[in-house]
Structures are given as C-alpha cells and as structure tokens.
Amino acid sequence: MKDVTAAAPAGVQIDVVRASTSREIEAAFARLVRNRADALVVGGDAFLNNRRLQVTTLATRYAIPTVSNLREFAEAGGLMTYGTSLTEVYRQLGAYAGRILKGNKPADLPVVQSTKFEFVINLITANALGLDVPPPLLARADEVIE
DSSP states (O other): OOGGGGGGGGGGGOOOOOOSSSSHHHHHHHHHTTOOOOOOOOOOOOOHHHHHHHHHHHHHTEEEEEESSSHHHHHHHEEEEEEEHHHHHHHHHHHHHHHHHHOOOOOSSSSOOOOOOEEEEEEHHHHHTTTOOOOHHHHHHHHEEO
C-alpha cells in the first residue's frame, strides 16, 4: 500500500480501514464515526461489493458520503461511483470464453484493458446528506439517480 502520509501536505488525513466480515464492516464504521471521517472511499473488492447494501446503509445512518468504483454502490445508496462498467467486463469475458471454446489458445488472446468507464451520481443520497452537487458535475455524469 502506498504511504498515506503523501496526503498530509494537502491537509488531508487518510484513515485506512479494512473489513472482511460483516462485523468488521460495523467496527470499521464505528472507527470512522469516532474519527469523524468526512467521506469513505470503498475499494474494489468482491466481498465489499457483495455487502454493498450493508455499507451504504451504515454510510447513510452515519451521514458519511461514500464513493466507489462500482456503479452498484450508487444503486444501493452510495453517493457516487466512477469505474469500469462490469457489464462491459462480463461481455468481454463471455467473448473470450467463446473464443477459447472455439479452439483459440488463451495465451494467444490479446490482453484487453477497459475502455468504458461510468460516472454515476445518486442525487437522492446527496439530498439526504444535505450536499449540493454542482450542475457541471451532474452534466458530466453518465447517470444521475433521482
């Protein structure tokens, strides 16, 4: 992990919390509340994606704006997301599986990097948190949940 002290010159304090169980998610939020966190960035993690409803419910309860890289977090009540389209990733996986089933060797297939990213803002959550989202930011969003 990168040294979080790099944020200090900008006046930002980063508190890294980890969770791999539901109880640890609750403990992480207790720590965030105790430390008066201004926001939460949820990393790309299969466990946390599966627990997104718990994470966004706790974030709403404690009024902590939450950002993630998966649109599903915004759909579940997170403030905003920016990241790769999982729909596009799964489509590409299906295409690769099809090519392999037709006899292509996996080692011969090109490495593909994501080119489709989605920016989603949950305006319902923003309003619940008392946040005004500037119109230029709303205009840049691929989707605004109202």
